[in-house]
């Protein structure tokens with residue numbers, strides 16, 4: 001799971017463990033985040049995302065291991081001597097300072113001369129589209145505007161790494177989606193290495209170059225959004241990121257470079273190979289990869305239990321010999337319409353739509 | 364009906380609180396030799412008498428100095444204590460918290476006596492420094508209380524934000540924490556000042572011949588000389604000082620609030 005292949009890691013964890021009392025928040029974490037990458041930590045509440053971020057910042061110190069920011073071992077270095085900037089969940093703007101003073105704060109600490117400081121503050125405010133707001137106080141701004149000030153205050157520091165802890169969590173859905181796009185394009189424009197914490201899988205898929213899916217202080221899977229979504233390594237990833245059909249099966253042989261497996265509903269082929277006959281497998285199939293045809297066509301026999309119209313898609317809840325199955329059908333050509341609860345259908349999927357999960361690491 | 368009752372009750376409480384003070388203040392401006400209420404006309408005669416009586420004037424000046432010094436000490440000690448313990452959990456800090464607040468519930472007269480004994484034990488402390496120590500101790504709880512409450516209201520994340528912007532602990536305190544808590548420091552200081560200015564019980568034990576505070580002087584003046592109206596003038600001066608301070612602080616804090624964080 002660890003990748004030490006990058007030469008230019010801006011953030012590096014070397015076997016880092018962080019405990020709170022007896023609870024382990026981060027377990028033996030090794031991780032490299034290369035320069036310029038938008039890296040997301042995704043996982044359920046309490047899995048250690050914030051702790052990981054705070055270890056980079058220095059707000060927490062690890063019990064074991066070392067943290068590096070651009071090849072400098074910062075373990076034990078206090079936060080104010082580390083080269084990072086952070087956008088906090090509730091923005092943490094200084095209430096007694098106006099927008100310009102908030103943005104200028106860090107530059108003052110770096111002793112940037114007055115004239116240059118004013119210039120950089122102005123540029124940063126232009127960048128986040130808050131030109132006219134320099135004199136306002138945080139309380140006089142909307143949530144989205146406060147968010148932008150927080151971002152301006154961070155990027156004006158030109159840090160090696162930008163840390164964001166659920167920065168969009170406090171915004172409503174529309175604004176949130178708008179800010180996702182803006183934040184991402186800003187990050188590309190500045191080329192700044194970014195670590196982004198979220199528990200929203202869509203947000204992570206939308207914004208990231210790489211996603212680390214965390215669970216109980218461990219990184220369960222690390223990869224590009226498409227990889228993590230389409231090739232989930234474990235049952236946890238398969239169900240935390242979107243929905244999955246989980247099928248228990250037994251390998252019974254191989255033919256034409258494919259494996260044949262037997263599950264409760266019947267036999268089908270999967271693209272992965274290398275299993276011995278009789279080996280037990282845990283399989284996952286994304287609901288949008290499931291095809292439905294009238295009964296009689298080749299595939300697994302199933303009965304429709306429920307049909308849920310969702311606008312862009314229709315969700316079909318089915319059962320096949322006691323195994324629950326879901327299919328998401330696009331409402332584009334009319335192929336999805338006409339299915340009725342109680343109807344017998346035939347279910348199938350491409351062999352390469354089937355992912356074999358790592359059973360040793362399943363719940 | 365209930366509204367009328369409420370107004371009547373509120374009026375009554377104001378009357379009970381302010382009535383006696385008003386009577387004293389109005390009386391202080393009386394031109395008569397003895398207490399007459401309401402006074403037939405107004406004069407500054409008793410104020411003049413107050414400032415011309417050396418013992419009263421000296422005690423007054425000493426009391427103001429005492430209040431100022433003990434207020435500064437209590438504010439520094441109380442603020443540091445509040446910063447150190449307000450956010451901490453666990454029995455050690457809970458105990459410390461109670462210790463700092465103990466003078467609030469300890470009878471001041473017992474406290475004065477024990478402090479006197481303590482001073483004797485360590486070989487004697489001159490009257491004025493002894494008084495400053497006593498009033499610092501009595502004033503500190505007010506500062507601790509006021510500042511603790513506002514420290515708890517400061518989001519610790521703001522201090523992390525400051526650190527993330529390269530501000531070390533001292534600069535974070537000066538630029539973030541202090542600007543957010545200083546109104547409470549000022550109001551704690553004001554309490555400490557007022558407390559010292561009117562404190563009688565502890566001072567009874569710690570003053571000595573020639574080194575008295577205004578409340579002590581007023582007390583003995585009433586006991587032995589019986590001139591009521593000069594004492595009314597003394598009280599009026601005291602109330603005047605406190606009023607000026609309260610209004611000044613109110614304006615300072617209130618104004619800053621309006622300027623800095625309009626809502």
Ligand SMILES: Nc1ncnc2c1ncn2[C@@H]1O[C@H](COP(=O)(O)OP(=O)(O)OP(=O)(O)O)[C@@H](O)[C@H]1O
Pocket residue numbers: 020021023024025043044045046047048049050051052199
């Ligand atoms: N200061 C602390 N003291 C004690 N335990 C802590 C502390 N901070 C975090 N923990 C524990 O460490 C674990 C990881 O917490 P963390 O805040 O990193 O989770 P998270 O992934 O950010 O969750 P969320 O999505 O809810 O923010 C949790 O079990 C939490 O209870």
Ligand SMILES: [Mg+2]
Pocket residue numbers: 049050051
């Ligand atoms: Mg968190």
